[in-house]
Amino acid sequence: MDEISSHSQRCRLQACHQCDLLVDLRRFVSLGRADCPRCGATIAHHKQDSINRTLALSLTGLLLYFPAVLLPVMNFKLLGQTHANTLVSAVFKLIQDGYLWMAFLVALCSLVVPLYILIGLFSACLLTRLRAWPSLQVLLLKGHYHLKHWGMLDVYMLGVLVAIVKMKDQGELQMGLGLYAFIALLLLMLLAQFQFDSRECWERLEDLQQ
Protein backbone atom coordinates (compact mmCIF):
# COMPACT_ATOMS: atom_id res chain seq x y z
CA MET A 1 0.00 0.00 0.00
CA ASP A 2 2.69 2.46 1.02
CA GLU A 3 4.58 1.58 -2.09
CA ILE A 4 1.62 2.61 -4.21
CA SER A 5 1.00 5.86 -2.39
CA SER A 6 4.59 7.04 -2.54
CA HIS A 7 4.63 5.91 -6.14
CA SER A 8 1.53 7.99 -6.85
CA GLN A 9 3.38 11.14 -5.81
CA ARG A 10 6.28 10.36 -8.07
CA CYS A 11 4.56 9.28 -11.24
CA ARG A 12 1.44 11.44 -10.85
CA LEU A 13 -1.00 8.60 -10.79
CA GLN A 14 -4.65 9.59 -11.09
CA ALA A 15 -7.89 7.60 -10.95
CA CYS A 16 -10.52 8.20 -13.63
CA HIS A 17 -13.53 9.84 -11.99
CA GLN A 18 -15.95 7.92 -14.21
CA CYS A 19 -14.51 4.39 -14.16
CA ASP A 20 -11.85 4.41 -11.40
CA LEU A 21 -9.05 3.15 -13.68
CA LEU A 22 -5.60 4.21 -12.51
CA VAL A 23 -3.89 6.31 -15.17
CA ASP A 24 -0.30 7.53 -15.25
CA LEU A 25 -0.58 11.19 -16.21
CA ARG A 26 3.07 11.47 -17.26
CA ARG A 27 2.21 9.73 -20.52
CA PHE A 28 -0.06 12.63 -21.44
CA VAL A 29 2.14 15.61 -20.48
CA SER A 30 3.04 16.48 -24.06
CA LEU A 31 -0.62 16.40 -25.15
CA GLY A 32 -1.84 18.80 -22.44
CA ARG A 33 -4.90 16.63 -22.04
CA ALA A 34 -5.50 13.16 -20.64
CA ASP A 35 -8.46 10.99 -21.66
CA CYS A 36 -9.18 7.76 -19.83
CA PRO A 37 -8.04 4.84 -22.03
CA ARG A 38 -10.91 2.67 -20.75
CA CYS A 39 -14.02 4.88 -20.70
CA GLY A 40 -12.83 7.98 -22.55
CA ALA A 41 -13.63 10.53 -19.81
CA THR A 42 -11.41 13.62 -19.73
CA ILE A 43 -9.26 13.21 -16.63
CA ALA A 44 -7.14 16.33 -16.99
CA HIS A 45 -7.19 19.15 -19.49
CA HIS A 46 -4.49 21.73 -19.15
CA LYS A 47 -5.50 25.16 -20.38
CA GLN A 48 -3.06 27.80 -21.50
CA ASP A 49 -2.79 30.71 -19.07
CA SER A 50 -5.99 29.50 -17.43
CA ILE A 51 -5.93 31.65 -14.28
CA ASN A 52 -5.34 35.01 -15.98
CA ARG A 53 -7.89 34.33 -18.70
CA THR A 54 -10.53 33.17 -16.22
CA LEU A 55 -9.90 36.32 -14.16
CA ALA A 56 -10.41 38.58 -17.17
CA LEU A 57 -13.50 36.76 -18.44
CA SER A 58 -15.23 36.50 -15.07
CA LEU A 59 -14.56 40.15 -14.22
CA THR A 60 -16.09 41.25 -17.54
CA GLY A 61 -18.99 38.89 -16.85
CA LEU A 62 -19.52 40.46 -13.41
CA LEU A 63 -19.66 43.95 -14.96
CA LEU A 64 -22.33 42.76 -17.40
CA TYR A 65 -24.32 40.77 -14.86
CA PHE A 66 -26.37 43.63 -13.40
CA PRO A 67 -27.34 45.24 -16.73
CA ALA A 68 -28.29 41.78 -18.00
CA VAL A 69 -30.62 40.94 -15.12
CA LEU A 70 -32.04 44.43 -14.44
CA LEU A 71 -32.59 45.92 -17.91
CA PRO A 72 -35.65 44.86 -19.92
CA VAL A 73 -35.05 41.88 -22.19
CA MET A 74 -38.17 42.47 -24.29
CA ASN A 75 -41.05 44.94 -24.57
CA PHE A 76 -44.46 43.61 -25.51
CA LYS A 77 -47.09 46.00 -26.85
CA LEU A 78 -50.75 45.10 -27.48
CA LEU A 79 -53.70 47.48 -28.07
CA GLY A 80 -51.75 50.42 -26.70
CA GLN A 81 -50.68 48.68 -23.51
CA THR A 82 -47.04 47.77 -23.09
CA HIS A 83 -45.10 45.63 -20.66
CA ALA A 84 -41.41 44.76 -20.32
CA ASN A 85 -39.75 41.81 -18.64
CA THR A 86 -36.40 41.44 -16.94
CA LEU A 87 -34.78 38.37 -15.41
CA VAL A 88 -35.47 39.71 -11.93
CA SER A 89 -39.09 40.69 -12.60
CA ALA A 90 -39.79 37.17 -13.92
CA VAL A 91 -38.94 35.82 -10.47
CA PHE A 92 -40.97 38.49 -8.64
CA LYS A 93 -44.02 37.82 -10.81
CA LEU A 94 -43.90 34.13 -9.90
CA ILE A 95 -43.62 35.02 -6.18
CA GLN A 96 -46.56 37.42 -6.54
CA ASP A 97 -48.69 34.73 -8.17
CA GLY A 98 -47.88 32.34 -5.32
CA TYR A 99 -45.63 29.92 -7.19
CA LEU A 100 -42.86 30.09 -4.60
CA TRP A 101 -41.25 26.78 -5.47
CA MET A 102 -41.01 27.63 -9.14
CA ALA A 103 -39.77 31.12 -8.30
CA PHE A 104 -37.05 29.61 -6.11
CA LEU A 105 -35.91 27.27 -8.87
CA VAL A 106 -35.94 29.92 -11.60
CA ALA A 107 -34.09 32.38 -9.32
CA LEU A 108 -31.53 29.73 -8.42
CA CYS A 109 -30.75 28.69 -11.99
CA SER A 110 -30.92 32.05 -13.72
CA LEU A 111 -29.78 34.55 -11.06
CA VAL A 112 -28.10 33.14 -7.95
CA VAL A 113 -25.88 30.40 -9.34
CA PRO A 114 -24.61 32.39 -12.35
CA LEU A 115 -23.69 35.24 -10.00
CA TYR A 116 -22.03 32.83 -7.60
CA ILE A 117 -20.09 31.16 -10.43
CA LEU A 118 -18.76 34.53 -11.64
CA ILE A 119 -17.83 35.74 -8.14
CA GLY A 120 -16.43 32.32 -7.23
CA LEU A 121 -14.28 31.98 -10.34
CA PHE A 122 -13.03 35.55 -10.03
CA SER A 123 -12.12 35.39 -6.36
CA ALA A 124 -10.73 31.83 -6.51
CA CYS A 125 -8.41 32.77 -9.36
CA LEU A 126 -7.47 36.06 -7.72
CA LEU A 127 -6.61 34.35 -4.42
CA THR A 128 -4.67 31.67 -6.30
CA ARG A 129 -2.59 34.37 -7.94
CA LEU A 130 -2.10 36.25 -4.67
CA ARG A 131 -1.35 33.00 -2.82
CA ALA A 132 -3.58 34.18 0.03
CA TRP A 133 -6.27 32.74 2.36
CA PRO A 134 -6.11 29.04 1.50
CA SER A 135 -9.15 28.23 3.66
CA LEU A 136 -11.31 30.71 1.74
CA GLN A 137 -10.00 29.23 -1.52
CA VAL A 138 -11.14 25.78 -0.37
CA LEU A 139 -14.64 27.15 0.32
CA LEU A 140 -14.86 28.94 -3.03
CA LEU A 141 -13.67 25.95 -5.06
CA LYS A 142 -15.97 23.56 -3.18
CA GLY A 143 -18.91 25.90 -3.70
CA HIS A 144 -18.16 26.07 -7.40
CA TYR A 145 -17.97 22.28 -7.64
CA HIS A 146 -21.33 21.77 -5.94
CA LEU A 147 -23.24 24.58 -7.69
CA LYS A 148 -21.90 24.52 -11.24
CA HIS A 149 -24.60 22.09 -12.45
CA TRP A 150 -27.31 24.57 -11.51
CA GLY A 151 -26.22 27.52 -13.65
CA MET A 152 -28.52 27.41 -16.68
CA LEU A 153 -28.09 30.67 -18.60
CA ASP A 154 -27.79 28.75 -21.88
CA VAL A 155 -31.15 27.06 -21.31
CA TYR A 156 -32.62 30.46 -20.38
CA MET A 157 -31.34 31.89 -23.65
CA LEU A 158 -33.21 29.20 -25.57
CA GLY A 159 -36.31 30.06 -23.51
CA VAL A 160 -35.98 33.72 -24.52
CA LEU A 161 -35.69 32.71 -28.18
CA VAL A 162 -38.79 30.52 -27.95
CA ALA A 163 -40.71 33.36 -26.27
CA ILE A 164 -39.63 35.78 -29.02
CA VAL A 165 -40.78 33.48 -31.83
CA LYS A 166 -44.00 32.69 -30.02
CA MET A 167 -45.01 36.27 -29.24
CA LYS A 168 -43.75 38.14 -32.32
CA ASP A 169 -47.03 37.72 -34.23
CA GLN A 170 -49.32 38.24 -31.22
CA GLY A 171 -48.45 41.89 -30.76
CA GLU A 172 -45.61 44.33 -31.11
CA LEU A 173 -42.36 42.95 -29.72
CA GLN A 174 -39.23 45.00 -29.18
CA MET A 175 -35.85 43.75 -28.04
CA GLY A 176 -34.44 45.60 -25.05
CA LEU A 177 -30.92 46.48 -24.03
CA GLY A 178 -31.05 43.70 -21.45
CA LEU A 179 -31.15 41.08 -24.21
CA TYR A 180 -27.81 42.21 -25.66
CA ALA A 181 -26.23 42.37 -22.21
CA PHE A 182 -27.63 38.92 -21.48
CA ILE A 183 -26.19 37.39 -24.68
CA ALA A 184 -22.78 38.90 -23.88
CA LEU A 185 -23.02 37.62 -20.28
CA LEU A 186 -23.89 34.12 -21.52
CA LEU A 187 -20.90 34.01 -23.87
CA LEU A 188 -18.50 35.31 -21.20
CA MET A 189 -19.86 32.81 -18.71
CA LEU A 190 -19.35 29.88 -21.10
CA LEU A 191 -15.83 31.05 -21.99
CA ALA A 192 -14.88 31.61 -18.34
CA GLN A 193 -16.07 28.14 -17.37
CA PHE A 194 -14.26 26.63 -20.34
CA GLN A 195 -11.01 28.40 -19.48
CA PHE A 196 -11.19 27.57 -15.78
CA ASP A 197 -8.90 24.68 -14.83
CA SER A 198 -9.97 23.60 -11.34
CA ARG A 199 -7.12 21.06 -11.26
CA GLU A 200 -4.52 23.81 -11.51
CA CYS A 201 -6.19 25.83 -8.73
CA TRP A 202 -6.37 22.81 -6.44
CA GLU A 203 -2.74 21.90 -7.08
CA ARG A 204 -1.49 25.41 -6.41
CA LEU A 205 -3.64 25.48 -3.27
CA GLU A 206 -2.05 22.23 -2.13
CA ASP A 207 1.44 23.70 -2.52
CA LEU A 208 0.27 26.64 -0.43
CA GLN A 209 -1.14 24.39 2.31
CA GLN A 210 2.16 22.56 2.76
Added chain:
Amino acid sequence: MKTGRNTGLGLCSCCRKLQQLNPHAADIRLHCCRCGSRLHSRIPNSILRTWIFTLIGLVMMVPANIYPVMTVVYLGSGEPDTILSGVIHLAQAGMMPIAILVFIASIAVPLIKLLGIMLLLFSIQGHWHLSQRQCTLLYRVIQFIGRWSMLDLFIISILVTLVDLGAIATINAGSGASAFAGVVVLTLFAALSFDPRLIWDREAPSNG
Protein backbone atom coordinates in the same frame (compact mmCIF):
# COMPACT_ATOMS: atom_id res chain seq x y z
CA MET B 1 -6.73 -3.85 -14.59
CA LYS B 2 -5.60 -1.59 -11.73
CA THR B 3 -8.33 0.58 -10.31
CA GLY B 4 -8.39 2.95 -7.38
CA ARG B 5 -10.60 0.59 -5.42
CA ASN B 6 -8.46 -2.56 -5.72
CA THR B 7 -5.28 -0.70 -4.81
CA GLY B 8 -6.77 0.93 -1.71
CA LEU B 9 -6.80 4.43 -3.16
CA GLY B 10 -9.78 6.75 -3.18
CA LEU B 11 -10.52 9.75 -5.37
CA CYS B 12 -12.06 12.80 -3.71
CA SER B 13 -15.24 13.52 -5.68
CA CYS B 14 -14.92 17.27 -5.09
CA CYS B 15 -11.27 18.16 -5.69
CA ARG B 16 -10.19 14.90 -7.39
CA LYS B 17 -7.23 14.28 -5.15
CA LEU B 18 -6.16 10.65 -5.22
CA GLN B 19 -5.31 9.45 -1.73
CA GLN B 20 -4.94 6.45 0.54
CA LEU B 21 -8.10 4.94 2.02
CA ASN B 22 -7.55 3.09 5.25
CA PRO B 23 -8.80 -0.47 4.67
CA HIS B 24 -8.90 -1.27 8.41
CA ALA B 25 -11.10 1.65 9.35
CA ALA B 26 -14.01 1.31 6.97
CA ASP B 27 -16.50 2.69 9.48
CA ILE B 28 -14.45 5.74 10.43
CA ARG B 29 -15.44 8.88 8.59
CA LEU B 30 -12.68 9.85 6.24
CA HIS B 31 -12.08 13.35 4.97
CA CYS B 32 -10.10 14.51 1.97
CA CYS B 33 -6.69 15.82 3.00
CA ARG B 34 -6.89 18.68 0.51
CA CYS B 35 -10.47 20.00 0.60
CA GLY B 36 -11.97 18.31 3.67
CA SER B 37 -14.95 16.73 1.85
CA ARG B 38 -16.17 13.29 2.90
CA LEU B 39 -14.06 10.67 1.18
CA HIS B 40 -15.58 7.54 -0.36
CA SER B 41 -14.41 4.94 -2.78
CA ARG B 42 -17.94 5.04 -4.27
CA ILE B 43 -20.90 7.34 -3.59
CA PRO B 44 -22.58 5.70 -0.55
CA ASN B 45 -25.98 4.06 -1.25
CA SER B 46 -25.73 5.34 -4.80
CA ILE B 47 -28.10 2.75 -6.27
CA LEU B 48 -30.74 3.12 -3.55
CA ARG B 49 -30.71 6.92 -3.70
CA THR B 50 -30.87 6.94 -7.48
CA TRP B 51 -33.84 4.53 -7.40
CA ILE B 52 -35.70 6.72 -4.90
CA PHE B 53 -35.21 9.95 -6.88
CA THR B 54 -36.12 8.20 -10.14
CA LEU B 55 -39.30 6.61 -8.82
CA ILE B 56 -40.55 9.81 -7.16
CA GLY B 57 -39.71 11.60 -10.41
CA LEU B 58 -41.81 9.10 -12.38
CA VAL B 59 -44.75 9.59 -10.00
CA MET B 60 -44.44 13.38 -10.28
CA MET B 61 -44.62 13.10 -14.08
CA VAL B 62 -48.34 12.30 -13.67
CA PRO B 63 -49.50 15.59 -12.03
CA ALA B 64 -47.00 17.50 -14.20
CA ASN B 65 -48.79 16.25 -17.33
CA ILE B 66 -52.38 16.22 -16.05
CA TYR B 67 -52.60 19.68 -14.49
CA PRO B 68 -52.36 22.83 -16.61
CA VAL B 69 -49.00 24.57 -16.78
CA MET B 70 -50.15 27.83 -18.33
CA THR B 71 -53.36 29.77 -19.09
CA VAL B 72 -53.46 32.43 -21.79
CA VAL B 73 -56.32 34.87 -21.10
CA TYR B 74 -57.08 37.13 -24.07
CA LEU B 75 -59.81 39.78 -23.65
CA GLY B 76 -61.30 37.94 -20.71
CA SER B 77 -61.42 34.43 -22.12
CA GLY B 78 -58.98 31.60 -22.34
CA GLU B 79 -58.55 28.02 -21.34
CA PRO B 80 -55.74 26.30 -19.46
CA ASP B 81 -53.10 24.30 -21.32
CA THR B 82 -51.28 21.23 -20.12
CA ILE B 83 -47.80 20.51 -21.45
CA LEU B 84 -49.12 18.24 -24.20
CA SER B 85 -52.06 20.45 -25.24
CA GLY B 86 -49.67 23.41 -25.33
CA VAL B 87 -47.45 21.53 -27.77
CA ILE B 88 -50.50 20.60 -29.91
CA HIS B 89 -51.69 24.22 -29.97
CA LEU B 90 -48.24 25.39 -31.06
CA ALA B 91 -48.24 22.84 -33.87
CA GLN B 92 -51.75 23.88 -34.96
CA ALA B 93 -50.69 27.53 -34.99
CA GLY B 94 -48.02 26.61 -37.54
CA MET B 95 -45.07 26.94 -35.18
CA MET B 96 -43.78 23.45 -35.84
CA PRO B 97 -40.09 23.98 -34.88
CA ILE B 98 -41.06 25.43 -31.49
CA ALA B 99 -43.64 22.71 -30.92
CA ILE B 100 -40.93 20.08 -31.55
CA LEU B 101 -38.46 21.92 -29.31
CA VAL B 102 -40.93 22.19 -26.42
CA PHE B 103 -41.97 18.56 -26.92
CA ILE B 104 -38.33 17.41 -26.74
CA ALA B 105 -37.47 19.54 -23.71
CA SER B 106 -40.63 18.97 -21.67
CA ILE B 107 -41.79 15.47 -22.53
CA ALA B 108 -39.03 13.53 -24.30
CA VAL B 109 -36.06 14.61 -22.18
CA PRO B 110 -37.57 13.86 -18.72
CA LEU B 111 -38.93 10.52 -19.95
CA ILE B 112 -35.70 9.47 -21.69
CA LYS B 113 -33.80 10.51 -18.60
CA LEU B 114 -35.92 8.57 -16.13
CA LEU B 115 -36.09 5.48 -18.36
CA GLY B 116 -32.35 5.73 -19.10
CA ILE B 117 -31.44 5.88 -15.43
CA MET B 118 -33.68 2.88 -14.75
CA LEU B 119 -31.98 0.99 -17.59
CA LEU B 120 -28.57 1.83 -16.05
CA LEU B 121 -29.74 0.63 -12.63
CA PHE B 122 -31.18 -2.59 -14.10
CA SER B 123 -27.99 -3.36 -15.97
CA ILE B 124 -25.83 -2.72 -12.86
CA GLN B 125 -28.07 -4.96 -10.81
CA GLY B 126 -27.67 -7.64 -13.50
CA HIS B 127 -31.22 -7.76 -14.84
CA TRP B 128 -30.26 -6.37 -18.20
CA HIS B 129 -27.25 -6.81 -20.40
CA LEU B 130 -25.69 -3.70 -21.77
CA SER B 131 -21.97 -3.42 -22.39
CA GLN B 132 -20.00 -1.05 -20.19
CA ARG B 133 -19.34 1.26 -23.12
CA GLN B 134 -23.07 1.48 -23.85
CA CYS B 135 -23.82 2.22 -20.20
CA THR B 136 -21.18 4.94 -20.04
CA LEU B 137 -22.51 6.50 -23.25
CA LEU B 138 -26.05 6.40 -21.84
CA TYR B 139 -24.83 8.01 -18.60
CA ARG B 140 -23.15 10.84 -20.50
CA VAL B 141 -26.22 11.46 -22.66
CA ILE B 142 -28.34 11.64 -19.48
CA GLN B 143 -25.88 14.07 -17.90
CA PHE B 144 -25.87 16.26 -20.99
CA ILE B 145 -29.59 16.50 -21.73
CA GLY B 146 -30.82 16.80 -18.14
CA ARG B 147 -30.61 20.53 -17.65
CA TRP B 148 -32.45 21.33 -20.90
CA SER B 149 -35.78 20.24 -19.42
CA MET B 150 -35.74 23.50 -17.42
CA LEU B 151 -36.62 25.17 -20.75
CA ASP B 152 -40.38 25.06 -20.27
CA LEU B 153 -40.15 26.61 -16.79
CA PHE B 154 -38.05 29.48 -18.12
CA ILE B 155 -40.49 30.02 -21.01
CA ILE B 156 -43.41 30.13 -18.57
CA SER B 157 -41.62 32.59 -16.28
CA ILE B 158 -40.78 34.84 -19.25
CA LEU B 159 -44.28 34.77 -20.77
CA VAL B 160 -46.01 35.33 -17.42
CA THR B 161 -44.02 38.53 -16.91
CA LEU B 162 -44.07 39.73 -20.51
CA VAL B 163 -47.80 39.37 -21.10
CA ASP B 164 -49.23 41.14 -18.06
CA LEU B 165 -51.56 43.66 -19.69
CA GLY B 166 -54.47 43.71 -17.25
CA ALA B 167 -57.85 43.28 -18.94
CA ILE B 168 -56.44 42.87 -22.45
CA ALA B 169 -54.24 39.82 -22.07
CA THR B 170 -52.52 37.95 -19.28
CA ILE B 171 -50.70 34.65 -19.05
CA ASN B 172 -50.89 32.77 -15.76
CA ALA B 173 -48.83 29.82 -14.57
CA GLY B 174 -50.62 26.66 -13.45
CA SER B 175 -50.11 24.07 -10.75
CA GLY B 176 -48.75 21.57 -13.28
CA ALA B 177 -45.71 23.81 -13.68
CA SER B 178 -44.80 23.37 -9.99
CA ALA B 179 -45.06 19.59 -10.37
CA PHE B 180 -42.95 19.78 -13.52
CA ALA B 181 -40.33 21.79 -11.62
CA GLY B 182 -40.29 18.91 -9.14
CA VAL B 183 -39.71 16.40 -11.95
CA VAL B 184 -36.78 18.44 -13.27
CA VAL B 185 -35.12 18.70 -9.85
CA LEU B 186 -35.67 15.01 -9.08
CA THR B 187 -34.16 13.88 -12.40
CA LEU B 188 -31.15 16.14 -11.83
CA PHE B 189 -30.67 14.71 -8.34
CA ALA B 190 -31.07 11.16 -9.67
CA ALA B 191 -28.31 11.72 -12.23
CA LEU B 192 -26.05 13.34 -9.62
CA SER B 193 -26.45 10.51 -7.10
CA PHE B 194 -25.61 7.84 -9.68
CA ASP B 195 -21.98 6.73 -9.50
CA PRO B 196 -20.74 5.85 -13.03
CA ARG B 197 -17.83 3.86 -11.56
CA LEU B 198 -20.34 1.17 -10.56
CA ILE B 199 -20.73 0.38 -14.27
CA TRP B 200 -17.10 -0.72 -14.47
CA ASP B 201 -16.90 -2.54 -11.13
CA ARG B 202 -18.23 -5.76 -12.67
CA GLU B 203 -15.12 -6.03 -14.83
CA ALA B 204 -12.63 -5.46 -12.02
CA PRO B 205 -13.94 -6.97 -8.78
CA SER B 206 -12.58 -5.29 -5.69
CA ASN B 207 -10.14 -7.07 -3.40
CA GLY B 208 -11.83 -5.70 -0.30
